[in-house]
Amino acid sequence: MLLDCSCCGKLFRGEQTASHDTGFGTCQNCEESNIEKANRLLDEAILKIQPNLKPNKLKTFNSWPIDKQRNFAMEMIQKGIISFY
Ligand SMILES: [Zn+2]
Structure with a gap:
């Protein structure tokens, strides 16, 4: 549907999702740039987290794949342990 x-x-061709009003959505381009934006913020958060980790924890953290590091950063943000301000 359009x-x-x-x-x-x-206007773009896509599927109606529950998170948008009828007839509205997020096009592929915006979807991708939103993900990129979010990942960039998480990567900045990771840079803030690393100096605060104990050496052995840092070693573990650095051995994680980037997705896991980003998930960890996301949790830290949600718990209010780090912020972007
Ligand atoms: Zn768009």
Whole structure:
């Protein structure tokens, strides 16, 4: 179906999802840039986390795949342990 992107306002072909009003969605382009933006923020958070870890914890942290590091950063943000301010 044809949807209106609530981000850039362009019409695009996609699926209606529950997280958007009827007729609206997020187009592929905006979806990707949102993910990129989120990942960039998480990567910054990771850089803030690393100096605060004890050496053995840091070694473990650095051995994790980037997705796991980002999940960890996300948790730290949700718990309010680190912030972007
Ligand atoms: Zn868009």
